[in-house]
Amino acid sequence: MADKKKNGGYIIIAGCGRLGANLANTLSNIGENVIIIDKNQDAFRKLSPSFGGITTAGDATEIAVLKNAEIEKATAVISLTNNDNTNIMVAELAKKMFNIGQVIARLYDPECECVYQEFGIETICPAVLSMKEIDKLLPAISLGALETEGER
Numbered sequence: 729m730a731d732k733k734k735n736g737g738y739i740i741i742a743g744c745g746r747l748g749a750n751l752a753n754t755l756s757n758i759g760e761n762v763i764i765i766d767k768n769q770d771a772f773r774k775l776s777p778s779f780g781g782i783t784t785a786g787d788a789t790e791i792a793v794l795k796n797a798e799i800e801k802a803t804a805v806i807s808l809t810n811n812d813n814t815n816i817m818v819a820e821l822a823k824k825m826f827n828i829g830q831v832i833a834r835l836y837d838p839e840c841e842c843v844y845q846e847f848g849i850e851t852i853c854p855a856v857l858s859m860k861e862i863d864k865l866l867p868a869i870s871l872g873a874l875e876t877e878g879e880r
């Protein structure tokens with residue numbers, strides 16, 4: 729595999745969708761080493777021409793695919809596919825099997841969020857983040873009522 733460890737580590741992103749590609753482009757632009765995995769080769773078209781990382785086509789829940797991406801040497805794994813179960817599985821593999829220090833999973837279902845935080849997996853939930861932004865945009869309304877189930 730090509731040299732990708734300028735700073736002694738690199739970041740694996742699972743899912744080269746709208747968010748994954750954007751994050752990969754941004755991290756690459758600031759000099760981070762990035763490996764991005766997507767099961768759909770066409771998804772890599774979202775990467776900018778200046779993307780300097782590595783692309784790997786495959787299912788990110790497959791251990792062979794993660795090993796091919798040399799997950800053992802990653803400093804962080806961020807799972808941003810469009811499927812909560814996939815993101816949970818990738819995050820659990822990264823944390824438990826490969827002992828990666830920083831693991832982040834996107835979860836669409838807010839009810840799953842707090843469960844995984846207990847396992848040392850950081851989660852981001854678009855619905856919860858959106859509620860917080862709406863909260864800020866509606867200063868005249870008391871938004872305790874906008875808490876989601878996952879936050880209670």
Ligand code: AMP
Nearest residue numbers: 743745746766767768771787788809810
């Ligand atoms: P988006 O919905 O724009 O965030 O895109 C999600 C991306 O995740 C798509 O490019 C999918 O091909 C990708 N994806 C979904 N499941 C997997 C998986 N198991 N392994 C790798 N990539 C996946």
